Amino acid sequence: MSDIVLPPFDQNTLNESSAKFGALAPPVLLVDDSSTMREMLRTILELCGQAPNTIYEAGDGIDAIKCLKTTNLGLLLVDLHMPRMDGFQLIEWVSHQEEYRSLAIAIITAENCQKYAKRLIRYGIRSTIRKPFRPEQIRDVYRNLVTNYRLGVSR
């Protein structure tokens, strides 16, 4: 049995150049208390074509809300365990704000998200990535989120 892994993405989008793809992407907010993790995520998104000045960072939920209020964001990559205000509190807050309905959210966590599946679906979150991840996993989720965002697929 061969172990062939093909990216779960349609050929048309794959053929699109990274630069072109990133140019159409909305601003992204990375929410993680680890600066190393944020740096790695930033590098991956930049490789996907996301312009560096459209990538914002927050160390916890409180900083993330501050950034949400001052910046017109489209994508949120959120860690679950953070000090002060964790990922769950953040996405719960976001889910109650009408103006953030179109925000695309992905969870990146070391925990098994299966046990939180019901809770995450309630918040309309379908994208989860488990740490440790491969850079390509982030790329695939990022591309899916951007495509959905561009198509106007709401959470």
Add this chain to the structure above:
Amino acid sequence: MNGDSQHFDVGNRNILIARRILWQHRLLIAAEAVGSSIPRTVYLNVGDGRCFIRTPNEEFEL
């Protein structure tokens, strides 16, 4: 020697090292066909950049 290669897990280590080197050079993997013990031949069409893998049982585009 077959037992040795399983013992040292050479195949998996090669895959891991290849992924690490690609990441160190900031290259993301577009597609991959790795693992198991099937022979593979890679064809690269220099005209349009398309890449094919041929195995004894199938041929597919990456």
